[in-house]
Amino acid sequence: MHTRTWHVTINLSEHDGLTRAEAVLRTDAGPELRHEAVARLHPGDRDVPEIGDELAACRALSGLAHDLLDAAVADVEENDPASGTPSIAADSPTPA
Incomplete structure (x- = not known):
């Protein structure tokens, strides 16, 4: 059995009600994948930085998952190359 460990790092920054997240996947198989996302504080909402962190991180991870599937x-x-079409479709549900 061969075990691999992949590392995902999420870098967060916040400035003036805008939270930016960058999710980075590092593997031993090839180049790293990166996906950036943001969350904005609505002017009428209370400033709770953790909510912006959660939303931005979730969006970055979701985008990273789509990038990994692509x-x-x-x-x-x-x-x-002989198949002509991929055996995995980008919009297919995840098998159980």
């Missing part, structure tokens, strides 16, 4: 589909297509 990379997997591209790898499938690249490694099986």
